[in-house]
Amino acid sequence: MNYIPNLIFAFCFFFATFFFVRNIRKIYRNINLGIPINRSDNNKQRWIQMTKMAFGQSKMIDKPIVGLLHLIVYLGFIIINIELLEILTDGFLGTHRVFAPYLGGFYNFLIGSFEIFAFLVLISVIIFLVRRNVLNTRRFLNPEMKGWPKNDANIILYAEILLMSLFLTMNAADYWLQLNYDNSIYINVGYFPISQFLVPLFDNFEISSVVFVERTAWWLHIIGIFIFLNYLYYSKHLHILLAFPNTYFSNLNSLGKLSNLKSVTNEVKMMMDPNSDSFAQNSSNTDIDKFGASDVFDLNKIQLLNSYTCTECGRCTSECPANITGKKLSPRKIMMDTRDRLEEVGKNIDNNNGNFKPDGNELLNNRITAEELWACTSCNACVQACPLGIDPLSIIIDMRRYLVMEKSAAPSEINNMMNNIENNGAPWPFNQMDKLNWKNEL
Amino acid sequence: MKVLTISEMISLGKSPEIIFWVGCAGSFDERAKKITKAFVEILNKAQVSFAVLGNEEGCSGDPAKRAGNEFLFQMQAMTNIQVLNGYNIKKIVTSCPHCFNTLKNEYPDLGGNYDVIHHTQFINYLIKENKITIVGGSFKGKKITFHDPCYLGRANNIFEAPRELIKKLDAELVEMKSCKEKAMCCGAGGAQMFKESEPGNIDVNLERTSQAIETSAGIVASGCPFCNIMLNDGIKHYESENEIKIMDLAELVNQASKI
Known part of the structure; x- marks a missing residue:
C-alpha cells in the first residue's frame, strides 16, 4: 500500500487546523482586551435571537433579492460542507467515496442536493461579483471600500467560484469514470444532476487523464477549503463563524437605551448626598476610571466582537442619515477602524512578548475623527439595519464621552447647550422659572 | 383651561393620576408650545386628573447624554428623580419622544421607575375609553x-x-x-x-x-x-x-x- 497521499493529506489537514486555531485564539485574546460586560442574562431570549438572526437570516430579507441570494450561498455553505465529512474521511483513510456503499439511495440524494446547491451558489456568487464590480451599488462605493476591502470581497467571491467549480469538475470526472471505467473504486453512486452535463467534456479523454482530472480537482478542492479557512482571519469574512456568538450576545434592550456609566453614578451620588464624606471616599479610590473611549482597550468585549463580525456589507451606512447627506460619518467605517486598530494592537502584543507597547496611535484621531463622531444623530438606523446585531452607535457614544468628559472637546455650540442645561434646566437659554409661562398663553 | 402644578394640586389636597412632562421644547419653543397647548386641551376635554411639574421640571438630560456628557445627564436625571420620587409619581405622559425614551429607559438605572407613556399612546387610550x-x-x-x-x-x-x-x-x-x-x-x-x-x-x-x-x-x-x-x-x-x-x-x- 502507498500511504504517501494519506500522509500528505494528514499534513495539510493539521497544518491548516494549526494555523486556524492559532488565529482563532488571537481573535479571542484580542476581544478579551476589551472591558468585561455582562451579557449572561436572558439565555432563552438570546437563543431565540441567534436562531432568528444568524440561523434564520431574518434581517437579510429586508433586501429581498440580495437576501435570497445570500440565503442560497449560506445554505449551500452549510449543506455542501456535509460532504466535507466524507472528503476528510477519504483523505485520511485513502478511500474513495467511503459512505456511498452504506448510504445507497440516500447517498445519491445527498450528492444530488450538494450539486444543485453548488450550482445555485455559483450563479449567486457570479451575480454578487457583477453587482459589486459592474452595477453602481452606492454602498460599495464609499471611500472606506477603496483598495483592500474591495479586493478582499472579490477574492472571497472568486474563491467560492473556484471551489464550486472544482467540486462540480471532480464529480463530473468521477461520474464519467463510473460510467466508462469498470473499476471497483468508481462504482456507480448516483445521477449527479448538475455535473452529468459536464461529462461529455471528457469523452475524448484517456481513462488515466480523467482519473488525473478527478484527483487534481479533489485535491485542489480540499486544499482550497483549507486555504479559505485560513484566509477568513485576514478577510472581512469572519461573519460566517462570528455571526452566531455576535447575535447571541447582542443588545436585548430597547435601542433607545444608552448604557449607564456606573463610575459616574457613584460620583454624582456622592456629590448630591450632603452627608457623604467625599474625601474619605476618594482616598480609597486610587484607580481613577477613564470616562469614555479613545482606544480599543476602552471599548467593551462585545463592541470588539462586533468589529470582527462586521462583514462590511454597508447596510448601516446606506441607512445612516449623516452619510446619506454627504457627511463623513459611516457606521461601517467605525467598525472597520475598530477592527483595524484592534489588529494593530494585537500585532504589537505579538511582537512584544505578550505585552502592549504604547505606539503613539489611538482609535480616536488616528482612525476615527471627531468630525465623524459629531455627525451622528443617534437615530439607531445603523443598528436597526445590521443583519448581525452590530451596534456602531455604542462606539460613537463612548468616543463622544471621552471627547466631552476627558478632553472637554465638544463643539462650542454643544458646550453652550450643556451650560444651559446646567444653569437653566433646559438646553436653551431660558430661565427655568419661566418654564410654565406657556400656561398664561392658553 | 385648567393646568395645575403638582405642588398646587397637593396643596388642594388632591393627587393627580398622571404627570404631564412638558419638556424644554414644549415649554419654550414657539412652535412646540402649540403642541403643549393642544395636548392640555385634550386632557381637559377628557377630564383627566393631571398635573405638570412647572419650575420643578428640569431637562431630562437626553441631549447631554447623547453628546457624551454622562455627568451632566446623571445630575439632571437624579435631580428629576428626587423631585418625582418626592411626589411619589407613578405615571408620566410626555409629548416629547426624547424625554419619553430617557425617562422610560435610562432613569430606572438611577432609581427612577415610572410608567412612562407617549402622548400618542395616551390619546389612543382616551379615545378607546370614550373620554374623547x-x-x-x-x-x-x-x-x-x-x-x-x-x-x-x-x-x-x-x-x-x-x-x-x-x-x-x-x-x-x-x-x-x-x-x-x-x-x-x-x-x-x-x-x-x-x-x-x-x-x-x-x-x-x-x-x-x-x-x-x-x-x-x-x-x-x-x-x-x-x-x-x-x-x-x-x-x-x-x-x-x-x-x-x-x-x-x-x-x-x-x-x-x-x-
Whole structure:
C-alpha cells in the first residue's frame, strides 16, 4: 500500500487546523482586551435571537433579492460542507467515496442536493461579483471600500467560484469514470444532476487523464477549503463563524437605551448626598476610571466582537442619515477602524512578548475623527439595519464621552447647550422659572 | 383651561393620576408650545386628573447624554428623580419622544421607575375609553403622512399608536419611502438640534422633508416637537408652507375632537 497521499493529506489537514486555531485564539485574546460586560442574562431570549438572526437570516430579507441570494450561498455553505465529512474521511483513510456503499439511495440524494446547491451558489456568487464590480451599488462605493476591502470581497467571491467549480469538475470526472471505467473504486453512486452535463467534456479523454482530472480537482478542492479557512482571519469574512456568538450576545434592550456609566453614578451620588464624606471616599479610590473611549482597550468585549463580525456589507451606512447627506460619518467605517486598530494592537502584543507597547496611535484621531463622531444623530438606523446585531452607535457614544468628559472637546455650540442645561434646566437659554409661562398663553 | 402644578394640586389636597412632562421644547419653543397647548386641551376635554411639574421640571438630560456628557445627564436625571420620587409619581405622559425614551429607559438605572407613556399612546387610550370622541369630517379624504420620530419608533417600537390616530381622523395615511423601522431621522437627535451640522451635501432635515413632499400629502404628522421644528424648517426652505403643514398628532386630534 502507498500511504504517501494519506500522509500528505494528514499534513495539510493539521497544518491548516494549526494555523486556524492559532488565529482563532488571537481573535479571542484580542476581544478579551476589551472591558468585561455582562451579557449572561436572558439565555432563552438570546437563543431565540441567534436562531432568528444568524440561523434564520431574518434581517437579510429586508433586501429581498440580495437576501435570497445570500440565503442560497449560506445554505449551500452549510449543506455542501456535509460532504466535507466524507472528503476528510477519504483523505485520511485513502478511500474513495467511503459512505456511498452504506448510504445507497440516500447517498445519491445527498450528492444530488450538494450539486444543485453548488450550482445555485455559483450563479449567486457570479451575480454578487457583477453587482459589486459592474452595477453602481452606492454602498460599495464609499471611500472606506477603496483598495483592500474591495479586493478582499472579490477574492472571497472568486474563491467560492473556484471551489464550486472544482467540486462540480471532480464529480463530473468521477461520474464519467463510473460510467466508462469498470473499476471497483468508481462504482456507480448516483445521477449527479448538475455535473452529468459536464461529462461529455471528457469523452475524448484517456481513462488515466480523467482519473488525473478527478484527483487534481479533489485535491485542489480540499486544499482550497483549507486555504479559505485560513484566509477568513485576514478577510472581512469572519461573519460566517462570528455571526452566531455576535447575535447571541447582542443588545436585548430597547435601542433607545444608552448604557449607564456606573463610575459616574457613584460620583454624582456622592456629590448630591450632603452627608457623604467625599474625601474619605476618594482616598480609597486610587484607580481613577477613564470616562469614555479613545482606544480599543476602552471599548467593551462585545463592541470588539462586533468589529470582527462586521462583514462590511454597508447596510448601516446606506441607512445612516449623516452619510446619506454627504457627511463623513459611516457606521461601517467605525467598525472597520475598530477592527483595524484592534489588529494593530494585537500585532504589537505579538511582537512584544505578550505585552502592549504604547505606539503613539489611538482609535480616536488616528482612525476615527471627531468630525465623524459629531455627525451622528443617534437615530439607531445603523443598528436597526445590521443583519448581525452590530451596534456602531455604542462606539460613537463612548468616543463622544471621552471627547466631552476627558478632553472637554465638544463643539462650542454643544458646550453652550450643556451650560444651559446646567444653569437653566433646559438646553436653551431660558430661565427655568419661566418654564410654565406657556400656561398664561392658553 | 385648567393646568395645575403638582405642588398646587397637593396643596388642594388632591393627587393627580398622571404627570404631564412638558419638556424644554414644549415649554419654550414657539412652535412646540402649540403642541403643549393642544395636548392640555385634550386632557381637559377628557377630564383627566393631571398635573405638570412647572419650575420643578428640569431637562431630562437626553441631549447631554447623547453628546457624551454622562455627568451632566446623571445630575439632571437624579435631580428629576428626587423631585418625582418626592411626589411619589407613578405615571408620566410626555409629548416629547426624547424625554419619553430617557425617562422610560435610562432613569430606572438611577432609581427612577415610572410608567412612562407617549402622548400618542395616551390619546389612543382616551379615545378607546370614550373620554374623547373624534368628530370625523374635517380630515376626511385628506392625505396625511406620518414621520416616525427615531426615539418613538426604532428606539421604542411604537409605530402603530400614532398611525391608529391618523386612521381615526378618517384621513388617508400615506407612507414615505422610508418609514417605520427604516424611517429617516429628521436630523435633530443626538444633540444635533443644538449645533450646526458637519460639512456635507445637504442638511438631514431637508432630505427628510423632500421625502415627505414626495408623498404629496397635505399634512405631515409627527409626535415629536424636535421633528416638528426640523421639518418646519424644511418646508420653509422648499417654500411649501402653503401646500404642507407639519402638525403634531395632538394638534390634529384636538382639532377634530369633542368631549
